[in-house]
Structure formats: structure tokens, C-alpha cells
Amino acid sequence: MNKMNRRTLLKYAGAGLAAGVLSDSIGKVMASSPSDKVKSSGAPGFTGKIPFSLIVDDGSPVDPLFYELPGYETPFLVPAKFTKRVADTFDRFDLHGKFTIIPMPSCLGRIDQSLKRVPQDHLSEFLKLMRERVAPRFDITPEFLTHLSSYDLKTGNYKRHLYEDTWITQAPKEEIVDYFTLAFQILKNVGIESTGITSPWVSGIDVEDKYAQSLADAQWNIYKRKLTWYFLYAASDKEKPYQCNVKYKNQERGQVVVSVPANAGDIFWSMDLPHKKDRPKFIRDGIDRLLSPDGKTGRIRQLIDTGFPVVIVTHWQSLYTQGTQLGLEGLTSLADRIQKVFGSGFEWVKCSEMARRYVESQA
Ligand SMILES: [Zn+2]
Numbered sequence: 001m002n003k004m005n006r007r008t009l010l011k012y013a014g015a016g017l018a019a020g021v022l023s024d025s026i027g028k029v030m031a032s033s034p035s036d037k038v039k040s041s042g043a044p045g046f047t048g049k050i051p052f053s054l055i056v057d058d059g060s061p062v063d064p065l066f067y068e069l070p071g072y073e074t075p076f077l078v079p080a081k082f083t084k085r086v087a088d089t090f091d092r093f094d095l096h097g098k099f100t101i102i103p104m105p106s107c108l109g110r111i112d113q114s115l116k117r118v119p120q121d122h123l124s125e126f127l128k129l130m131r132e133r134v135a136p137r138f139d140i141t142p143e144f145l146t147h148l149s150s151y152d153l154k155t156g157n158y159k160r161h162l163y164e165d166t167w168i169t170q171a172p173k174e175e176i177v178d179y180f181t182l183a184f185q186i187l188k189n190v191g192i193e194s195t196g197i198t199s200p201w202v203s204g205i206d207v208e209d210k211y212a213q214s215l216a217d218a219q220w221n222i223y224k225r226k227l228t229w230y231f232l233y234a235a236s237d238k239e240k241p242y243q244c245n246v247k248y249k250n251q252e253r254g255q256v257v258v259s260v261p262a263n264a265g266d267i268f269w270s271m272d273l274p275h276k277k278d279r280p281k282f283i284r285d286g287i288d289r290l291l292s293p294d295g296k297t298g299r300i301r302q303l304i305d306t307g308f309p310v311v312i313v314t315h316w317q318s319l320y321t322q323g324t325q326l327g328l329e330g331l332t333s334l335a336d337r338i339q340k341v342f343g344s345g346f347e348w349v350k351c352s353e354m355a356r357r358y359v360e361s362q363a
Helices: 003-015 019-027 080-093 120-134 164-170 173-189 208-222 276-290 299-306 316-323 326-345 351-362
Strands: 050-057 097-100 138-141 149-151 158-163 196-198 227-231 245-250 255-259 310-315 346-348
Touching (some): 050 316, 050 326, 050 351, 080 120, 080 326, 097 196, 120 138, 138 196, 149 164, 173 208, 196 208, 196 351, 208 245, 208 255, 227 351, 245 351, 255 351, 276 299, 276 326, 299 310, 310 316, 310 326, 326 346
Parallel strands (some): 050 097, 050 310, 050 346, 097 138, 196 227, 227 255
16 A cells, blocks of 8 residues: 555544555554553552543644645634633543644744744744643654655755655664654753654554664653653554554663554544534544443443553544534543543543553563
8 A cells, every 4th residue: 555545544544434454554563462461450550540541643733634635624723712622621521641743734844933824922822732731631742743744854945745654764763863853852942841752644654663763762862761652553443453562672771662552543533524514423423433322332342341552543633623623522522421431440641651551561
């Protein structure tokens, strides 16, 4: 399958529209064995509660799809009012997980400097909300630099025809380390500590050893962090789930790199439906597939019963849903249902905490 197809397909994972094709291409890359399963008790940090994480990809002061999919109609700027509503929802349900901030969204410039066509106060307010309202509950990671064309570290230009997923396949390790180091530095410059990284699309899936080692070096360069992690693997609710995985260890530094997967695709990605009126039902059906109202069936129940991490992925664009906020309403309903079903038996945790508990359980 070529890269453009994989880019598109990953977005559909939640709908399960392309589940078969996706399984075929990446489902077998990281088969898990029963011995990989996280022990549910005895590990340090074990609270007796089932950990859940929410991943929100593609966070940015602009809707990144504006440029990513030509012809896609969406307001270019995501209003601060919406960002606040998202933060309020995170607070209301005490949601934890990972939130992406793209360091050079849509190749418009650097968020620690300025972005083309984006008023400076809009950018500042977005970053302030991220620092003060989102970062306390969510790991913040970059999603490489642009989530689009690769950035030329030497010339400072964007390589229009070399997307980041193609770039990482061919780039020497030293260049990837520098690339990731810049991503972490940009976030650091705006007051955000990053515990790991997110792959745009499935970038790095074909060169995962090089990817994990580059991440280890870049994290060491900026933070001297001993436990770092990345988000690359995503299974829809109809696919075989993934386990966390220790992908690389640097004995000298005592450093560990963990892959944290998502095991429920983006059920709020309703923007591809031909008729807008079908969107609310599409989202409601997705919520039922993840967890039935009585909590007895659904993907989440299945993941818990089989010992796979309960990590749910969505996207900034899907929460926004072209300005309608339908996805955010859906997230509210899902979080509410999870809360009602699991009560005090579960807790939302950051993805770095998922990674840490996994490493402890394997020790
Ligand atoms: Zn993404």
C-alpha cells in the first residue's frame, strides 16, 4: 500500500471502513503474546483502578485539515472559545491522556515565533490554554514538526513534495535526532515539557528501530528523560488490539522507549460522511460500539477482559467537526457513559503513566 493511502486510511480507522485493509498492512507488525499483558496488580503505582487514556491528535490553533485535505471546508482558525470548551470537558470528567501540539502546523511557521495568517494573540491564547488547562492532565507531544511536508533543517524551507512519513523512512538517524530535538525545543520555548512524540499518520512504522532510537537521543538532548514513549500504532474497534511495547533500551543512560498504542479508533471522525444529517447517529453508534449503555459489551469491555490497554484516539479536527463541535459533544457522551459504568473502578491517566506502569509490570 502506498503512503498516501495509509495517510488517508488511518483517519478512517474509527469508522472501521477500512479495517480489513489496515489490518492487512500494519496489524501483523506487532503481534502481542499473552505474556506481554500488563499485570493488573502488584506493580508500583497500582491503584486497583483500571487505567484509561484519551489521545487527541493534531492539536493546533488552526484546523490542520484546512491545508491537509484540499477542498475540505472548515474555519481556518479554531476559536479560543472552542479550545476552552474542550478544556472544560477535560476538567468535568477528569480526562487524562495525550494531546498533540504541532510545532509547525501546516507549514505556517513555528508556534514559538509566529504563524502565517494567524493573529499573534490567537496563537498566544491557544498556547496559554494548553499550558494552564490541558498540560496538567495530558502529556503534550509534538507530532513531528509540520504533520505535512518535511522541514529542511539546513535551509529552513519546507520540502513540498517530501511528506514527513516519507522523509523519516529515508533520513539518516542523526537528522531525525535533530528534527525531533527541534520539535521538543519549540515546545519547551513556549513553556511545555514533552514526555514523548506522536507519529503523523503511521510515520516511522517501516523504520521503527531508527525511530525509537532517535526519540531516545532527542529526549536525552533536551530533557535527559529516562522514560519516553511514542504513539504510532492505532487499531480500530474492529481490529486486533495492540499491547504496549518496550521498543528500545539504552543501558548506559538507563533509558527506556515505550510504544503506547490506541485500541479504539476515532469514532468522532464523521466528516467524511456524504450527508451531514447522518453524523449524530454515526457518532452515537460509535459510542455504543465502544461501550454499551449497560457496560456489558463493547470494545472497552473487550480490552479490559483481554488485558489490552484502554487507549482511545480522537483528533482535534473531529472534536471540532468543521466548526459544529459535534465530535466534542460525542466525547462528552462517551466520557459520561464511561463514568457511569465504571464509577470508582477506573481512572484516566496520562499516556506516559500507561507507559510507566507497563515497564514496571515487565520488570
Ligand atoms: Zn495526526
